[in-house]
Amino acid sequence: MSSETKSPTPSAGLKSNLPSTTTFITGHNAEGKAIVLDSRPATWKSFENGVMGFNQIYTNPFPPDLNGDADLHFHDDKIASGNLGLAVKNGTVCRMVDFGPGYVCMMHRTQSLDFGIVVEGKIDLVLDDGSSTHMKRGDIAVQRATMHSWRNPSTTDWARMLFVLQDARPLFVDGVRFGEDYGRGTEGLPRSGNDD
Template identity: 30%
Template sequence: MQPKPFRRIVTGHDADGKAIIVSDAPPVRSQLIGGPGGPTFFEVWHTLETPAFIHSQPDDTDESGLVLPPPKNGTRIRVIEFPPEGEEIRKLTGADAAAKFKSMGDEKASTSAAGAPHPLMHRTQTVDYGIVLEGEITMILDKGETTIRPGDIVIQSGTNHAWANRSNDICRMAFVLIDGQFTNDTL
């Protein structure tokens, strides 16, 4: 069952400085990772810096493919649709997991290892806000896990984690990623 499409509404300013709608359409970039049974990433928007420059006519044409983390000193918002997890995911090797993260533009994020709680464990130097929009998903950490449902919000502070959809329906989540830097006490 496919979730309903969603719109990306981008605002800006006209030549007189008046607020306008620049675009109103589904996200222009999406990518299925790992073939059938893998998640679909919908790249919604990103900024290249913080504080973000506010242009009168914003555009997002500077990236052509999927990049897992936000730009250095920037942000990213994306929506991911996680299908129910099958055996093909649970049987991934460390090399398979690294290849999946490489296809997302960040092979170094993979922390897959023998004995890990999930083969798609990963970690990035980001603060991420994850919001479940539809369905449910299990967040797996090094020590523990929890099921997240519609309306629940996760704040991830550079933690090693994986996502497992153990339900029978697609889970749609929105993520806001903010570039970060580990301190000495988070290594």
């Protein structure tokens, strides 16, 4: 790891006009003092012709092992493997998502407890009962393995959310199991593998 700031990585076709972000990772020096061990500019992966994108900030098993930077190695290896789903088995995922004007993502469900925080713009949380809840900057959704979609209601402005997904035990409603369901348009997106 380096304490130097790395050059920004191209956005791989993401058309967002929102400001770039940097992740600062702390650690310890040889004397046991806290330091900023690394800084990582956002690396975006675009979807659906650049109108939605993911910045994978951090992923790790739970509880994480911080010894010898095992957590950072796990994250880097998981990203390099290309097989990170929306959630991770026995672990946690932190990701930033940008939504283009008017964009509606697929209706989907993960077997996870998710915290979704609106960072920029406005977002509608759409559930499979047909309801829509309008969220503004600073609002938080606690998503409990429900079928849902995200809609950017603006026709001109991008929206950004920060998500933390934590693996959850299988969910049963009236004896019926509700597992991971990515919905339409997710070809090529790896499954989380936590509901096998």
